[in-house]
Amino acid sequence: MGTGAPVPVTAGADRYPEYTQETAMSHEAHEPETPHLAPKIDWSQGTTPYEDYVKADVLTHLQHTLSDDPGEMVFLVTTQVMELWFTVIVHEWETAAQALRRDDVPTALDALRRSRRELEALNASWKPLAGLTPAQFNSYRGALGEGSGFQSAMYRRMEFLLGDKSASMLVPHRGAPRVHAELEKALHEPGLYDEVLRFLARRGHPVPKEVLERDVSRKYEPSRAVEEIWTAVYAGDERDEVARLGEALTDVAELVWRWRNDHLVATRRAMGAKTGTGGSAGVAWLEKRAQKSVFPELWTARSYV
Numbered sequence: 572m573g574t575g576a577p578v579p580v581t582a583g584a585d586r587y588p589e590y591t592q593e594t595a596m597s598h599e600a601h602e603p604e605t606p607h608l609a610p611k612i613d614w615s616q617g618t619t620p621y622e623d624y625v626k627a628d629v630l631t632h633l634q635h636t637l638s639d640d641p642g643e644m645v646f647l648v649t650t651q652v653m654e655l656w657f658t659v660i661v662h663e664w665e666t667a668a669q670a671l672r673r674d675d676v677p678t679a680l681d682a683l684r685r686s687r688r689e690l691e692a693l694n695a696s697w698k699p700l701a702g703l704t705p706a707q708f709n710s711y712r713g714a715l716g717e718g719s720g721f722q723s724a725m726y727r728r729m730e731f732l733l734g735d736k737s738a739s740m741l742v743p744h745r746g747a748p749r750v751h752a753e754l755e756k757a758l759h760e761p762g763l764y765d766e767v768l769r770f771l772a773r774r775g776h777p778v779p780k781e782v783l784e785r786d787v788s789r790k791y792e793p794s795r796a797v798e799e800i801w802t803a804v805y806a807g808d809e810r811d812e813v814a815r816l817g818e819a820l821t822d823v824a825e826l827v828w829r830w831r832n833d834h835l836v837a838t839r840r841a842m843g844a845k846t847g848t849g850g851s852a853g854v855a856w857l858e859k860r861a862q863k864s865v866f867p868e869l870w871t872a873r874s875y876v
Contacts (some may be wrong), residue, residue, distance in 0.1 A: 635715035643794030656693040657725035690826035801872035824865035
């Protein structure tokens with residue numbers, strides 16, 4: 572057993588004159604590496620495969636602040652992160668809707684469950700902004716001009732998929748042809764809940780004709796008959812495929828409600844009851860949004876089970 576004291580590189584030179592510091596360094600430099608553990612580091616002929624796939628250089632150079640306040644960077648990056656989560660969630664809900672159109676419940680459930688985790692990550696995005704004081708927000712609020720989250724096209728697509736539709740929400744995007752076209756397409760397509768109700772009808776549940784044939788470009792309105800269907804589903808076998816679908820949708824609805832409430836609290840803390848950026852009613856408008864239920868009959872049916 573040794574003492575643990577470091578041995579000088581030249582310690583062997585007294586007994587072995589040919590053993591010099593240069594010899595030791597040479598041995599170290601030529602120590603063979605395990606081939607499969609040595610990553611390739613030379614991509615001199617182009618960008619790395621990681622960059623080609625992720626486009627990190629593009630993402631990390633999209634932050635163009637409009638003020639000298641260092642806190643604006645946090646606000647901007649957090650907002651951009653939210654937009655990316657909106658994009659993923661829209662993808663998941665569209666995947667679920669398409670699967671239900673094919674009566675493929677397992678694929679729909681997988682997409683909804685992934686979106687639950689993604690919504691949790693989206694909601695956590697409020698944390699960097701949750702403690703924003705009025706003075707901190709005011710230091711760069713003026714630089715935002717008329718910009719407002721109300722104008723987010725991808726968030727609007729989320730709301731359309733949830734059944735909260737209005738043609739007037741296309742107006743802010745008339746100057747962006749691609750965005751306007753995508754929103755117009757989403758406006759006139761069945762939302763996620765529309766596909767759920769059509770699936771229920773194909774499974775033999777008595778969904779009213781007026782619900783199935785409604786104008787899907789308009790906001791979904793609760794139906795007493797649909798409430799009764801969900802009541803019957805929840806009074807039955809909890810392991811049933813339709814009951815599991817109902818719970819997956821309820822998870823989504825709850826997390827959307829939490830998103831709206833977190834938005835309300837963060838806004839109230841940062842600016843009180845002042846008019847919002849972009850001319851919105853600010854907190855008053857957010858309070859109204861927070862009171863609205865997503866997939867309403869899934870909530871009201873519980874009172875009758």
